[in-house]
Amino acid sequence: MRDAAARPDDNRPYPLRAYGPARLKEALRRMYLIRKFEESAEACYARGLIHGTMHLSIGQEASAVGACMSLSEEDKITSTHRGHGHCIAKGADVGRMFAEFFGKETGYCRGRGGSMHIADPAKGNLGANGIVGGGLPIAVGAALSAKRLGTGTVTLCFFGDGANNEGAFHESLNMAAIWALPVVFVCENNRYGMSTSVERSTAVASVAERAVAYAMPGVSVDGNDFSAVTEAVDAAVARARAGEGPSLVELRTYRWRGHSKSDRNLYRTREEIREWMARDPIARFAAFLIEHGVIDEPGRAAIEREADEAIAEAIEFARSSPEPDVADVVRDVYTTRDPAADSTPGGAGTR
Amino acid sequence: MSGAVRELSYAAAIREAMDMALASDPRVILMGEDIGVYGGAFQVTGDLVHRYGEERVIDTPISELGGAGVAVGAAMTGLRPVFEFQFSDFAALAMEQIVNQAAKMRFMLGGAVSVPVVMRMPAGSGTGAAAQHSQSMEAWFGHVPGLKVVQPATPEDAKGLLLAALDDPDPVLIFEHKLLYKMKGPVPEGRYLTPIGKAALRRSGRDLSIVASSIMVHKALAAAETLAEDGIEAEVLDLRSVRPLDREAVLASAGRTGRLLCVHEGVKTLGVGAEISAMVAESEVFHRLRAPILRLGGAECPIPYNPRLEKAVVPQIPDIVAAARDLSRRPN
Numbered sequence: 001m002r003d004a005a006a007r008p009d010d011n012r013p014y015p016l017r018a019y020g021p022a023r024l025k026e027a028l029r030r031m032y033l034i035r036k037f038e039e040s041a042e043a044c045y046a047r048g049l050i051h052g053t054m055h056l057s058i059g060q061e062a063s064a065v066g067a068c069m070s071l072s073e074e075d076k077i078t079s080t081h082r083g084h085g086h087c088i089a090k091g092a093d094v095g096r097m098f099a100e101f102f103g104k105e106t107g108y109c110r111g112r113g114g115s116m117h118i119a120d121p122a123k124g125n126l127g128a129n130g131i132v133g134g135g136l137p138i139a140v141g142a143a144l145s146a147k148r149l150g151t152g153t154v155t156l157c158f159f160g161d162g163a164n165n166e167g168a169f170h171e172s173l174n175m176a177a178i179w180a181l182p183v184v185f186v187c188e189n190n191r192y193g194m195s196t197s198v199e200r201s202t203a204v205a206s207v208a209e210r211a212v213a214y215a216m217p218g219v220s221v222d223g224n225d226f227s228a229v230t231e232a233v234d235a236a237v238a239r240a241r242a243g244e245g246p247s248l249v250e251l252r253t254y255r256w257r258g259h260s261k262s263d264r265n266l267y268r269t270r271e272e273i274r275e276w277m278a279r280d281p282i283a284r285f286a287a288f289l290i291e292h293g294v295i296d297e298p299g300r301a302a303i304e305r306e307a308d309e310a311i312a313e314a315i316e317f318a319r320s321s322p323e324p325d326v327a328d329v330v331r332d333v334y335t336t337r338d339p340a341a342d343s344t345p346g347g348a349g350t351r
Numbered sequence: 352m353s354g355a356v357r358e359l360s361y362a363a364a365i366r367e368a369m370d371m372a373l374a375s376d377p378r379v380i381l382m383g384e385d386i387g388v389y390g391g392a393f394q395v396t397g398d399l400v401h402r403y404g405e406e407r408v409i410d411t412p413i414s415e416l417g418g419a420g421v422a423v424g425a426a427m428t429g430l431r432p433v434f435e436f437q438f439s440d441f442a443a444l445a446m447e448q449i450v451n452q453a454a455k456m457r458f459m460l461g462g463a464v465s466v467p468v469v470m471r472m473p474a475g476s477g478t479g480a481a482a483q484h485s486q487s488m489e490a491w492f493g494h495v496p497g498l499k500v501v502q503p504a505t506p507e508d509a510k511g512l513l514l515a516a517l518d519d520p521d522p523v524l525i526f527e528h529k530l531l532y533k534m535k536g537p538v539p540e541g542r543y544l545t546p547i548g549k550a551a552l553r554r555s556g557r558d559l560s561i562v563a564s565s566i567m568v569h570k571a572l573a574a575a576e577t578l579a580e581d582g583i584e585a586e587v588l589d590l591r592s593v594r595p596l597d598r599e600a601v602l603a604s605a606g607r608t609g610r611l612l613c614v615h616e617g618v619k620t621l622g623v624g625a626e627i628s629a630m631v632a633e634s635e636v637f638h639r640l641r642a643p644i645l646r647l648g649g650a651e652c653p654i655p656y657n658p659r660l661e662k663a664v665v666p667q668i669p670d671i672v673a674a675a676r677d678l679s680r681r682p683n
């Protein structure tokens with residue numbers, strides 16, 4: 001949520017108008033938390049502590065955190081296979097996230113889901129997704145619920161540039177538009193779907209142009225600039241909340257690491273990666289906050305240290321957590337109904 | 352004509368088949384996500400794009416329904432596409448084109464067209480990729496008349512079945528177990544076709560028949576070694592083809608031993624083993640059975656992430672040994 005309505009004569013950069021210092025510092029902390037989470041996850045993987053694969057979002061922190069700034073805990077997000085950042089931005093506990101990575105019973109999915117399926121419904125995170133584009137219609141469904149049930153909540157749907165070529169993308173945007181649903185489609189355009197560049201996969205130059213086909217506003221901004229991200233997404237969220245329907249926001253960003261652990265980066269140049277690393281969203285946001293006197297350098301360092309400590313604690317929690325019980329494995333394929341409880345629609349008869 | 356035999360990995364054997372097809376038949380194209388410079392998610396297409404160019408080794412956008420449909424349309428009109436799903440799970444997004452179009456087209460049109468499309472399906476669990484990247488969906492597709500469904504268990508068959516699929520006028524889906532890609536085995540040089548619809552006897556034995564598919568063939572062979580130490584001689588039949596099923600081979604084996612154990616990774620209920628069991632139960636071989644038929648298959652749940660849980664939900668060697676012992680102990 002925004003902290004206060006901005007005065008019309010206030011022409012400071014958008015985040016300073018929309019958010020107080022505490023929120024801005026928390027945003028920086030979350031960005032560091034994402035960076036450190038990803039770096040530690042990578043290290044744990046290299047040491048054989050985590051199996052499977054993982055998709056790291058290093059370099060995309062401003063887009064995850066910036067996009068979630070004006071959401072409340074009741075607002076929903078749907079996320080992607082590259083979802084650790086979204087999860088942290090929406091307020092997840094990094095201990096339970098690491099526990100999920102380690103396949104532990106204390107993890108967000110009780111060790112059943114792993115990196116690609118972390119969800120935190122209590123905090124409005126409907127989940128990462130192993131299927132590219134899988135979250136798009138689900139976000140529209142959540143927005144339909146919000147509208148029918150009158151909850152006033154907004155759903156923010158993260159997806160990658162690759163997903164914009166799935167049928168689900170087009171079907172979802174159309175339905176969201178014809179029913180004027182409170183959903184914001186946030187495309188994190190990091191230039192590649194695995195090895196395939198946007199130029200090779202997508203007929204339009206900017207994913208935001210697709211909005212025209214579905215009669216909704218579409219904007220494209222620098223996704224590594226926290227100010228630009230918040231200004232664009234907040235406007236779309238406000239529009240959704242006011243009942244004016246969906247928007248498409250394209251955040252232009254870059255993933256520093258390979259697509260997953262098996263990527264040899266044969267489809268892009270070192271220079272390109274270096275160029276984008278020079279546009280580090282965290283360094284930029286930290287410099288922005290220092291420039292505007294929100295924090296000073298020791299303050300920045302303290303926030304970074306705090307993130308380091310939180311991650312160390314999280315890994316310790318994960319490592320010392322119990323493994324799931326093998327005998328319990330088919331639990332939760334179906335809902336267990338409690339016959340004693342209320343079974344009216346939407347009632348508490350299920351768990 | 353096939354020539355000398357050398358050791359190749361399962362992935363390299365598939366690549367060799369595609370390489371030969373691209374070299375010898377200008378109608379052949381490869382399509383899929385990241386099969387070009389990336390070399391495929393499992394490095395199966397490898398360097399083929401550098402040899403045959405982007406016009407024939409085509410990176411599609413992430414559009415499974417559209418991509419598979421394009422392959423179907425191209426197959427109906429003169430090309431021979433080999434479409435790679437990055438994971439077989441994503442074929443769920445292309446169900447429409449596979450099931451409603453490719454499978455039925457020839458029949459619906461009264462035989463006026465054929466759909467010679469080949470679809471490659473990296474399948475199975477064991478990689479820690481969890482529920483949406485680990486399924487064994489061969490029975491889903493095996494249920495559809497009009498499709499052919501094969502599951503090579505060895506590098507030799509991986510090559511031979513792909514060449515046979517390309518030679519086939521109808522749609523063929525090839526389920527390749529991801530854990531087999533790195534497995535090495537003898538592969539003949541040159542062109543040879545492994546017949547679609549024919550099982551292969553991998554081991555003979557008098558006491559029971561284990562009918563297994565894909566990676567379970569290797570687990571069944573390992574189990575048979577252990578069983579042999581106890582004096583139980585198991586026959587291992589590699590099914591190779593889910594549709595058409597090799598009825599003759601299954602009935603012959605079950606008839607010889609009188610005891611049948613089916614083993615597959617796909618979910619047990621309504622799985623391939625159910626069909627095999629029914630086939631035997633409906634035949635005259637039924638009277639020669641000395642014990643009830645047993646089935647081992649995937650547990651009734653999606654594939655979990657945690658490695659111990661992941662192992663627990665698909666049949667492992669000790670499970671096969673235990674089931675075979677149980678079967679052998681049943682009175683005649």
Ligand SMILES: Cc1ncc(C[n+]2csc(CCOP(=O)(O)OP(=O)(O)O)c2C)c(N)n1
Nearest residue numbers: 082130131132160161162163192193194441
């Ligand atoms: C339906 C489907 N197709 C393919 C994949 C394999 N895959 C996973 S992520 C990915 C690339 C996605 O690109 P994009 O949407 O741009 O997100 P990014 O990875 O760049 O964050 C691919 C091809 C998948 N998981 N699901």
